[in-house]
Amino acid sequence: xxxxxTIGLNGLTVAALYFLVASGLTLIFGMMxxxxxxxGAFYLLGGxxxxxxxxxxxxxxxxxxxxxxxxxxxxxxxxxxxxRAIEQEDMRVALVTIGVSLVLADQMLVQYGGVAYSIAPPxxxxxxxxxxxxxxxxxxxxxxxxxxxxxxxxxxxxFMSRTRFGMIIRAGVDDRDMVAATGIxxxxxxxxxxxxxxxxxxxxxxxxxxxxxxxxxxxxxxxxYSLIVVIVGGMGSVAGAAIGALLVGLVSxxxxxxxxxxxxxxxxxxMIVVLAVRPQGLMGRPA
Amino acid sequence: MTKRISLSARRLGAVPLALALGLAACGQTDDGxxxxxxxxxxxxxxxxxxxxxxxxxxxIGRISALEGAFAAGAEDxxxxxxxxxxxxxxxVAGRPIRTxxxxxxxxxxxxxxxxxxxxxxxxxxxxxxxxxxxEGVALADYAKTxxxxxxxxxxxxxxxxxxxxxxENYFRWHSDGAMWTAPMGPYAVEELGYDRVVTLAEDYSFPxxxxxxxxxxxxxxxxxxxxxxxVPLGESDYSSVIAxxxxxxxxxxxxxGGSDAVDFLSQAIxxxxxxxxxxxxxxxxxxxxxxxxxxxxAALGTVASGVVPPPAADVAGWQDxxxxxxxxxxxxxxxxxxxxxxxxxxxxxxxxxxxxxxxxVEEDDGEALRAAMSDLQWDSPIGPLALNENRQAExxxxxxxxxxxxxxxxTTELRDVGEDIPQPEVVWERLDGCPAP
Numbered sequence: 001x002x003x004x005x006t007i008g009l010n011g012l013t014v015a016a017l018y019f020l021v022a023s024g025l026t027l028i029f030g031m032m033x034x035x036x037x038x039x040g041a042f043y044l045l046g047g048x049x050x051x052x053x054x055x056x057x058x059x060x061x062x063x064x065x066x067x068x069x070x071x072x073x074x075x076x077x078x079x080x081x082x083x084r085a086i087e088q089e090d091m092r093v094a095l096v097t098i099g100v101s102l103v104l105a106d107q108m109l110v111q112y113g114g115v116a117y118s119i120a121p122p123x124x125x126x127x128x129x130x131x132x133x134x135x136x137x138x139x140x141x142x143x144x145x146x147x148x149x150x151x152x153x154x155x156x157x158x159f160m161s162r163t164r165f166g167m168i169i170r171a172g173v174d175d176r177d178m179v180a181a182t183g184i185x186x187x188x189x190x191x192x193x194x195x196x197x198x199x200x201x202x203x204x205x206x207x208x209x210x211x212x213x214x215x216x217x218x219x220x221x222x223x224x225y226s227l228i229v230v231i232v233g234g235m236g237s238v239a240g241a242a243i244g245a246l247l248v249g250l251v252s253x254x255x256x257x258x259x260x261x262x263x264x265x266x267x268x269x270x271m272i273v274v275l276a277v278r279p280q281g282l283m284g285r286p287a
Numbered sequence: 288m289t290k291r292i293s294l295s296a297r298r299l300g301a302v303p304l305a306l307a308l309g310l311a312a313c314g315q316t317d318d319g320x321x322x323x324x325x326x327x328x329x330x331x332x333x334x335x336x337x338x339x340x341x342x343x344x345x346x347i348g349r350i351s352a353l354e355g356a357f358a359a360g361a362e363d364x365x366x367x368x369x370x371x372x373x374x375x376x377x378x379v380a381g382r383p384i385r386t387x388x389x390x391x392x393x394x395x396x397x398x399x400x401x402x403x404x405x406x407x408x409x410x411x412x413x414x415x416x417x418x419x420x421x422e423g424v425a426l427a428d429y430a431k432t433x434x435x436x437x438x439x440x441x442x443x444x445x446x447x448x449x450x451x452x453x454x455e456n457y458f459r460w461h462s463d464g465a466m467w468t469a470p471m472g473p474y475a476v477e478e479l480g481y482d483r484v485v486t487l488a489e490d491y492s493f494p495x496x497x498x499x500x501x502x503x504x505x506x507x508x509x510x511x512x513x514x515x516x517x518v519p520l521g522e523s524d525y526s527s528v529i530a531x532x533x534x535x536x537x538x539x540x541x542x543x544g545g546s547d548a549v550d551f552l553s554q555a556i557x558x559x560x561x562x563x564x565x566x567x568x569x570x571x572x573x574x575x576x577x578x579x580x581x582x583x584x585a586a587l588g589t590v591a592s593g594v595v596p597p598p599a600a601d602v603a604g605w606q607d608x609x610x611x612x613x614x615x616x617x618x619x620x621x622x623x624x625x626x627x628x629x630x631x632x633x634x635x636x637x638x639x640x641x642x643x644x645x646x647x648v649e650e651d652d653g654e655a656l657r658a659a660m661s662d663l664q665w666d667s668p669i670g671p672l673a674l675n676e677n678r679q680a681e682x683x684x685x686x687x688x689x690x691x692x693x694x695x696x697x698t699t700e701l702r703d704v705g706e707d708i709p710q711p712e713v714v715w716e717r718l719d720g721c722p723a724p
Contacts, residue, residue, distance in 0.1 A: 002530075006530040010526040014524060051579065114358030114360075114361065114362045115577060116359065116550070116578045116580055118578075118581055128559065139557040142557075212523040212524060212550060213523060213546050213549045213580055215358060215546045217356070217521070217546075218523075221521070258531070260516055260518045260519075261490050263518070263522070264519050
């Protein structure tokens with residue numbers, strides 16, 4: 001019993017991290033109709049930046065903030081400098097983002113080398129909490145990740161459904177050209193979306209680095225996971241990212257607990273099943 | 288130079304899958320993505336490929352797992368090769384040595400593809416590599432198809448490589464993964480008093496060997512196995528595996544390595560492991576102990592066994608090697624890692640054999656070189672080395688414990704030595720409990 005609950009909690013908390021990464025990816029996709037394949041590199045960069053800042057200032061919060069801002073701004077920079085001129089051409093944009101991810105990955109390898117890094121959480125978030133069921137003591141940090149993801153999810157939902165800006169983004173998802181035709185500065189909207197989406201990857205890296213190690217290859221791993229999450233959930237839908245993350249997190253953790261050798265196969269199997277039954281993803285709309 | 292360039296080219300290998308997923312998601316099916324994995328994009332290697340071995344230059348192809356879970360180890364392995372090259376002044380028998388480094392990602396497919404590239408495009412006659420167990424098994428298999436190429440293993444430890452129908456042209460100057468853990472089994476029962484354990488390891492040939500070698504001796508000494516856990520290589524999340532570990536055990540035997548080991552050790556304490564940890568050869572070696580991870584509490588007190596002695600161990604030649612490493616690489620690890628030592632040994636043995644045959648390789652399809660290598664005996668930093676009839680080295684294995692060093696960092700201290708461990712007679716597959724006697 002205790003084991004099932006612990007593994008369930010593991011699934012939820014891993015899902016929380018996947019959601020943080022994938023929500024940024026799906027947000028950008030919703031607006032731009034293109035997958036930012038540098039998203040995984042942004043995750044890793046966020047983790048490394050947070051580590052460096054924490055190492056030199058001893059402030060965990062500052063590390064998180066700097067990682068979020070740095071990666072967010074880098075996202076805007078990438079969009080403004082590299083993608084603006086070609087943003088109507090999906091294939092080119094995808095290729096350019098792959099290029100960016102390769103350059104970033106090698107630069108990070110030069111800077112940080114091949115060793116694995118992990119970020120020390122603040123004292124208050126270390127250790128375990130007795131959750132009061134079946135004598136389970138669960139790591140406080142994992143619970144923090146879960147709470148943070150729920151908070152970010154709620155904030156995104158309010159932002160998208162209650163603000164004028166969110167309304168413009170939703171309209172842009174449906175018909176980019178019509179939004180532009182009504183006199184809205186779509187370029188500025190794109191910049192903001194890129195900032196928020198990339199910043200989420202940076203934040204996820206800084207937070208995820210406290211739970212899992214950061215090393216060369218982490219970038220590709222998280223890009224893959226977030227792609228699976230958004231494909232399962234439906235591209236462009238934040239609610240879909242939440243549901244997709246939940247499914248992928250739970251499936252991967254129960255597989256790890258009971259069928260460890262099959263764990264990676266199971267997540268892909270989940271994606272294949274969803275694609276076969278509902279090609280647009282669980283919350284996606286048919287193209 | 289070559290290393291950096293081919294690394295970025297290699298990384299493309301992981302991207303097509305991501306791109307394919309991305310395209311599937313976009314609902315686009317045009318053929319634009321199909322060409323992504325094609326060699327045209329391998330721009331970095333083209334310049335190298337044009338300069339076939341000419342004149343007196345001797346070109347040695349090298350394959351190392353510079354990506355993936357063992358990136359840190361592979362990087363340190365490069366330092367070991369540098370040390371060997373430096374000793375010979377980057378030339379042997381008057382022939383300057385040039386190496387072409389190809390990066391693999393610990394998968395058997397990539398390593399064979401890289402070897403093919405080195406043999407078919409670059410025309411090399413000697414390949415040094417790879418790092419990881421299943422890579423070695425695949426490469427030894429490939430070696431049979433190119434009998435004129437001489438292969439020298441870098442650090443891979445799968446038992447199968449040199450046991451099951453071994454290739455005539457594949458040489459391994461270090462003992463295998465099962466030999467490294469063989470003395471640990473009896474030690475765990477007799478000295479540590481652990482009568483019941485679970486094992487946790489990655490699911491590929493090297494950990495199969497490590498767990499097999501350990502359980503073989505452990506069960507023979509009267510130990511019991513509650514359960515064996517196998518996870519994919521590169522798994523970063525051990526929380527659910529840890530939750531499944533039963534309560535009624537004395538210790539956990541962990542044969543993980545690289546970043547997997549860092550992740551396990553940093554999650555072990557958080558997820559409430561209160562049992563002692565004993566381990567395989569690369570669980571607590573230098574690349575893991577030097578990581579920027581929160582592994583201290585879990586790693587301290589861990590007892591493990593391996594072929595590379597602890598830094599302060601009194602082994603002939605080892606202290607010289609350690610201080611030479613520290614001198615040459617102030618930015619390297621505090622002490623040479625398992626990988627630095629093994630890469631050094633393999634490459635130095637190759638250079639010694641080349642010296643023996645006066646640098647003659649191409650003229651006789653490497654036959655003299657391979658004969659010289661089979662007969663070679665030399666004193667390596669970890670003890671005297673020679674090859675058996677399978678072209679496999681045998682040697683001492685060291686049992687050590689993780690302790691706090693003088694500077695407050697983590698280091699290892701020698702506890703026992705298993706002398707002259709022989710090559711096993713069976714290939715250990717994935718075990719689900721004690722091996723059948």
